[in-house]
Amino acid sequence: MLQACTGEQRTGIAVIGASEERVQRLSPGLDGSCCGPCATASSWRPSARGPLRGTTAPRNKLLLISFDGFRWDYDRDVDTPNLDAMATDGVKATYVTPPFITITSPSHFTLLTGKYVENHGVIHNMWFNTTSLEKKPYYMTQFVNEWWDNGSLPIWITAQRQGLKTGSLHFPGTASSYQGEEALVKEVEPRFYDYGNETAWRENVDKVVGAWLGGQDLDFVSMYFGEPDGTGHRHGPDSPERREMVRQVDRTVGYIRDSARRHGLADRLNVIITADHGMRTVLKDPLVKEIVLSEIPGFSFKDLSFHIVDFGPVGMLLPKDGMRDKVYNALKGAHPHLHVYKREDMPRRLHYANHPRILPLLIYADPGYVIHGYVPLQFSKGEHGFDNEDMDMKPFFRAVGPSFRRNLVVGPFETVNVYPLMCHLLGIRPEPNDGHLDVTRNMLVSAQDLDPAGDPEDSFLPNVFTGLAAVAGFLFVVFAVFTSHTLCQRKKVSKSSIMSMLQYNMQQTCTSSKSFGSDLTCRKRWTLKKKNLRQNKQPCEFHWN
Incomplete structure (x- = not known):
């Protein structure tokens, strides 16, 4: 029977020592090993992307920040001077697309690995075991190591294996x-942490x-804020409370940059700020x-061995x-806003099927609707x-x-592409992932210095085509010179014919070059000395600039 990993929690949460010479940790973890098929990663096609090199400048540091549940348009109904200044000084995306399912742990692990959820295996906020029927809530799941x-x-380990400190x-x-x-250095929040305390936010930034x-000279740090997610759940995304929390986020962004x-560190610190998902108003009776x-005719929980429902708009069932x-x-067509899929029939665009932890039946609701089990118990x-x-x-x-x-607005992209971007910024070779550096390369100051060796799949064919275009252009020019010289020597054509023929050959050279995505040949700007013809000189008296 399908089952998730089991184990017992050890006590303690991570503690940070301030000394540069000695970092102390009390790292929570699990005794025991992973059982069942959960230890096996799903098969998938990797898309390894290398870092972009070609510069001898010192490596910059990187800070990745997530404000949980910050929807793409939350700055539209609130004055956000610090977020606006960050966009002016850097890059803003119209929005980004998170992986499915759009909840906290799966989405954040996509940022850390560059993989879709079915490929990285953190499929839910909740750890579960289908044999013992045990479930752990979000916070306790943080300590289930398997x-x-x-x-x-995750990128922390990849970076450290290549000599960086994270x-x-x-x-x-x-x-x-x-x-x-x-x-190397880490801190986990206490169990009943106040995610909205602005004073604690500033202490964490310091x-x-x-x-x-600064002090310990880390190369990369990831940092998480639990808002405005909590406020969006409690009061709704259109509430004045949410707008006030966005103002707090904006003040914190200003404090981070200050x-x-x-x-x-301002001249050697890259900062990426994003979120795991957005928020939608819940529709209710x-x-x-x-x-x-x-309440669905023909459906009974007695037909299930295990289920995860009453968790927003998504559920999983083990019949x-x-x-x-x-x-x-029984569930198919039972409600106009309820979708049910067998795991193998899940839409491929969702990338949420090919992992043994995903249960045989998946249900999800249309935007605004949530799924209740026995009675409506969700009050968010x-x-x-x-x-x-x-x-x-x-x-x-x-x-x-x-x-x-600076001052660049880019179109939308998937958050799987943040990981290869971060690997490039850190100068490290990424693990196999589902992202593509090409998606974000236009954000970079040094995009023209991309190292083709970092991504041979993307660079080999363009280089071949460019070389072929250059050769074709050279042959066109040789043909033009030879033909015009022969005609001039034989005195069999007029000046206008010579001119037309040469211009045609030059045009073909440029067209051939551009068709392969390069203006290498055209940049030579082959030109004719028309005045020689106008001055009744020999029609073959021309030269190149």
């Missing part, structure tokens, strides 16, 4: 070790920017007919032996987890620093 360490390496504060996945390694990036300047599984078709048929005014094509699920993206262009 839930996170299941074959995909740290992480409160970022999902921080508590775990990966193949026996963990971030710690990360001043002590870690802190970098105070510690002399009496405005709509809510989705309650127990008892021989009951899958019965459960599927805002929710996420919906289809990642829904605009309200799109997060924001800002980037600023010495490696980024």
